[in-house]
Amino acid sequence: MKIYKARHGGFCFGVKRAIRLALDAVKNGESIYSFGPLIHNRLAVDELQKKGIITVKGIREIKNKRVIIRSHGINPEILKQLQKKGFEIIDATCPRVRRAQRFVEKLIDEGYFVIIIGEKDHPEIKGLLGYARGEAIIFNETLKIKKYKLGIVPQTTLDIEHFNQAISHILPNATEVKIFNTICHETVLRIREAKRLARKCDAMIVVGGKNSANTTRLYEVCRHYKPSYHIESAKEISKTWFKDVKTVGITAGASTPKKQVDQVVKRLKKLF
Ligand code: SF4
Known part of the structure; x- marks a missing residue:
């Protein structure tokens, strides 16, 4: 393999x-x-x-x-x-999260109502909401908001496709919209690379915390293409996952130490 x-x-x-x-x-x-x-x-x-x-x-x-x-x-x-x-x-x-916080402050100072696109329970989003001084909400698809001036700020680890979908949902609701793209370049590269590997390989392993939003997103991206497994440690790997699998791709979230990925590679090499 x-x-x-x-x-x-x-x-x-x-x-x-x-x-x-x-x-x-x-x-x-x-x-x-x-x-x-x-x-x-x-x-x-x-x-x-x-x-x-x-x-x-x-x-x-x-x-x-x-x-x-x-x-x-x-x-x-x-x-x-x-x-x-x-x-x-x-x-x-x-510093990239700090930049997003500054954009939220700036939008509020300029009189925009802010829509934050991201996971409501994520600490970054809770922080961003704080900088909006009560003048912001978190995007969801049922949102029906009519405001004259809307500001949009995404979570730094948001998938660009979700960002685009959310923007097209919001646009008809406002006369003036100011968008800051605060999606981190590291996120873009990780998701792009995960997609590339998932298309090419027969199966994918995504290594990282189950509580990590960006790791979970990588897993969601991968499983859209191929059978994928989100694991925290090499011990979770099961041989049964790899029946008829000739190529496997491995990716990892932004909070996964290199050591954990190396252990996964080592275990796969040992098994196959
Ligand atoms: S993914 Fe990493 S580098 Fe990018 S904003 Fe988040 S913490 Fe910063």
Whole structure:
């Protein structure tokens, strides 16, 4: 069986930067706390925890007033609370997410009502909503909104096809529309590469956290073309998946460490 590994897959620039900042922050042996997992990868988060990068749900759980903001960013109201309380804050918000936050602020300042396209429960979207100061909603297909001025901002990890569909749904509802394309180039490359491999191979394996939105999206893209399997670890691979499979493609989400992908390749080589 031939194995094809995606050229664009695994840790993105923003995730690498967040991990580097977090590891620097615990060099002195003092822990740092993150609201929600620093990255959406259970196994990697367990390793980070051992190094003193601890996941919490709220401010009360923080024991030493040291916080790292994840690459997804944070709601500005929570940031203000932390600053007021005198927390030491390491801001690992990805510069591309920060850019999207600035666009939302700019649209609000210019009098636009903002439509954010993305997953409502994703931390990046919760942060973006915060920057809209109550003047935004999250897109859904049943949305019937009539406004004179509409601003549109997508989640950085949105598939460009979904973005286009959402825009064509929104356009008839407004007289003036301002669109910022904040989809990250890393997302575009990963999805394009996943599609290319899925067309070429008999089956696809997508490696990454089940809680990772961009990994799940890669899986959805792949399974549209070929039988696909979303796994968190090499141990989940089953030999039965590969009956009559001569070529398999492997891709990974933006929060998947290289080590996890290597382990998948190793296990496939061992099995076949
Ligand atoms: S996918 Fe893009 S926007 Fe999101 S963290 Fe990675 S580099 Fe930043």
